Amino acid sequence: MMFRTFSLTVLITYFLLATACKSTHISSVSYQNTAVDEQINTIDSNLVSIYLPYKNKLDNDMNRVISVCETDMVKNKPESGLTNLLADLLLEEGKTEAGNQSLNFVPEVSFFNYGGIRTGLQKGIIKVGKAFEIMPFENEMVFVQLTGTQLQQFYDLIAESGGGSVGGVRFVISDKKAKHIIVSGKPLQPENKYWMVTNDYAANGGDDLSILRQRLDFKNTGLKIRDVIIRNFEKQHKSGITLKENLDGRISNE
Known part of the structure; x- marks a missing residue:
């Protein structure tokens, strides 16, 4: 053991x-x-x-208890309860950390690389050890700034792979392309600039995501993704909030 x-x-x-x-x-x-x-x-x-x-x-x-999960969750594509949970968690904590570090922006979207999610969540009590199982790597939470055109290309890659763990966005997969992209409730604008919160592995081009290396700007929070997961789970747990599966159709197939 x-x-x-x-x-x-x-x-x-x-x-x-x-x-x-x-x-x-x-x-x-x-x-x-x-x-x-x-x-x-x-x-x-x-x-x-x-x-x-x-x-x-x-x-x-x-063995410290950090949360309670209402149902079993596993990763799946185009979306799943687990991938949505982690992407939403990352976006929430990214916004919090941008404020904590007095940055002059707030991330609008998030991305948790699918291959980095190493296991699922089981119904019942969740302990710190589970966070190490989900994210055994030492990846850190970072911000990358992209143009709308680059973000379109990024979501095309996600669509080509069949879906993934994304937050703050909705789109339809059609012919392995991302169509009808909505960011923060508004259609994606090619000329706009957007901040994404993700991990340093993806930001440095891991999983064939070289588009993220072409970013306009980059900020490293210095926080381990695993610690961010633990922090969020504990915060929710102390507020009496349990982990629930949320399938909201953020990625759908045409």
């Missing part, structure tokens, strides 16, 4: 550091994986006494 095994390689490293100032010759090294718990008695008790408090704190952090 995650965080439940402790390699004796660590003990070897500890020993090497402790004896670094001595003249010692090591003829061979071997290791094995050993489950760590309070009953362990084959490892130096002093080292275990150092390690266990950190292990217990980590276990407590990972």
